[in-house]
Amino acid sequence: MRSLAVVLGTRPEAIKFAPVIRALQDDPRFAPVVVSTGQHRQMLDETLDAFGLTTDVDLKVMAPKQTLSQVTYRSLRGLEDWFGSAAVDAVLVHGDTATTFAGALAGFHQRVPVIHVEAGLRSGHLGSPFPEEGNRRLVAQIAALHLAPTPGNAANLRGEGIDPATIAITGNTVIDALRWACGQAADYGDPALADLDADPRRVVLASAHRREAWPHLPAIGRALARIADEPDTRVIVPLHRNPVVREGLLPHIGAHPNITVVDPLPYLAFCKLMA
Numbered sequence: 001m002r003s004l005a006v007v008l009g010t011r012p013e014a015i016k017f018a019p020v021i022r023a024l025q026d027d028p029r030f031a032p033v034v035v036s037t038g039q040h041r042q043m044l045d046e047t048l049d050a051f052g053l054t055t056d057v058d059l060k061v062m063a064p065k066q067t068l069s070q071v072t073y074r075s076l077r078g079l080e081d082w083f084g085s086a087a088v089d090a091v092l093v094h095g096d097t098a099t100t101f102a103g104a105l106a107g108f109h110q111r112v113p114v115i116h117v118e119a120g121l122r123s124g125h126l127g128s129p130f131p132e133e134g135n136r137r138l139v140a141q142i143a144a145l146h147l148a149p150t151p152g153n154a155a156n157l158r159g160e161g162i163d164p165a166t167i168a169i170t171g172n173t174v175i176d177a178l179r180w181a182c183g184q185a186a187d188y189g190d191p192a193l194a195d196l197d198a199d200p201r202r203v204v205l206a207s208a209h210r211r212e213a214w215p216h217l218p219a220i221g222r223a224l225a226r227i228a229d230e231p232d233t234r235v236i237v238p239l240h241r242n243p244v245v246r247e248g249l250l251p252h253i254g255a256h257p258n259i260t261v262v263d264p265l266p267y268l269a270f271c272k273l274m275a
Contacts, residue, residue, distance in 0.1 A: 005088040009039030009099030018051040019176035037075040037099045075102035096136035108142040119146035120153030181271040189269025190262040201234040209240035217248025228258040235259045
């Protein structure tokens with residue numbers, strides 16, 4: 001039986017890794033160990049719980065207003081300590097977060113093969129998205145197996161000189177997660193949305209939190225307010241907990257009568273809301 005360390009730390013990683021973890025758990029050939037850096041905290045735990053999953057190791061690196069360097073350092077240090085006491089046959093990382101890069105680098109330092117799930121995504125611009133584009137390019141240099149969602153992603157890797165024998169096209173695991181999640185939630189996850197099915201207005205669901213959007217958050221907030229000024233329109237904004245995001249958006253949307261601001265929703269409830 002092969003022991004596999006599945007390293008994750010953010011809610012998106014948990015969503016996209018959940019189908020993989022469940023498949024590994026159901027396969028007698030593998031013994032997956034779920035290692036969380038804790039880069040996200042409450043949102044990560046809630047998402048894993050929705051899929052019926054728990055972490056085996058929690059490094060608890062989350063700290064208020066930490067920098068990317070601090071997240072990466074704490075994750076790498078915690079993973080190094082854990083690898084020193086655990087024997088695994090491979091390390092799985094997903095996508096392009098600080099946790100992804102730290103997990104791949106920690107595995108490389110331990111001479112453990114790195115498997116990169118959602119490999120080959122490229123914008124072609126190192127600074128956009130930041131830091132994701134840099135992280136995924138760096139991981140590609142040390143991964144032993146590249147699991148690309150699409151033929152285009154695989155072509156990106158081949159164009160960078162990655163050995164084609166180490167690339168497999170798998171499809172995108174977020175689709176597996178979404179298909180499972182649709183119809184699972186009983187409600188929309190927040191009391192402020194309890195009246196939604198009876199509300200005759202058109203619903204606009206909006207989310208803005210990525211780092212490259214930060215300078216534009218006030219303009220985005222003003223745009224959402226203008227949309228909410230339209231007749232028979234209700235805008236719902238699940239607001240990221242990052243203080244930068246809240247400070248940028250709330251002054252423009254917080255008091256609008258046609259905008260409902262809620263905390264980040266559980267994944268199953270968010271899928272119901274999207275539907």
